[in-house]
Amino acid sequence: MAATPDIARLYDEHAASLFAFLLNLLRQEADTFDVMQDLFFKLGRRPALLRGVRDERAFLLRLAHNAAIDLIRRQETRQRNYDQLARQSLALFAEGADPDEQVFREKLAEALGELPSDQRAVVHLKLWEKLTFDAIAEILEIPLNTAASRYRYGLDKLRARLRPIYDEIK
């Protein structure tokens, strides 16, 4: 049976963002697949979920974030391993043709993995989704100031961690 056109459209328009966000949060491709599959399955079964939604992307990112947090909480036995997994090198970014650029991306992925997941979520939404703190606060269901401070702390850590290679490449 073919998927309904609306679900296909939603996938084509938002899957890339959801994938990057979930992969950055969960740090595991298999878990990312699970959450995305579950998300689109629910959307297919309950099309009314999107009724009246102003910003589809923000809404889907919010659903994805909640699902990711649920998954992490459910897998309590694996929870301790998440920090370890997060620190491992992950193919989070596209492969770069330039070796220096590739090294920078790998280091960036590692540095992101060292951030607490709440800071990582804010940094991701700010940098790669280019969302405002208002939108981020709404998606993550946190106060605006919390979103801003998490971003500032996260970015400071990234800068400190990547300064040597960043200065070298620059």
Added chain:
Amino acid sequence: MNSEFEKRLQDQPMREVPSDWRARILETASSLEKAVSPLRSDRSGKSRPRTARRAVPTAEGAITDALPWWRQWLWPCPRAWAGLAAAWILILGMDLAAGKGPARPADVRTALSRQELRELRQQQQMLAELIFAGETAEAEPPKAVPSPRSERSGNQAAV
């Protein structure tokens, strides 16, 4: 520097979604039946590719959402519920085998009336004994109880 650094980070392109995910995700999203069938085949114990096998709990979770609340409640641990039911059946069987079935109201009533009857008879018997003892006491004249002091003094005088 911060804005320059931020710009640098923003320029790093994220990885694209694996190409085969689209078909798999949309196929699952399209029908509940297709989500149920891999779940059933998984229980047969056949080996499956890693990602496909990992997708099964998600499908299972999605299925439970579609079920009534009481089935959602029972769904996560059917073996535990089956074990609990078996334990209750075992306890009931042992209870019946021991011959200690629950007391019926009629038996209770009979037992009570027998006990009451026994008590009534005892009361009647005690009453009869009391009455009989009273009659015999009235028939006999009362014995003279001598005063100890006067008796003693009389005896002494005689000696």
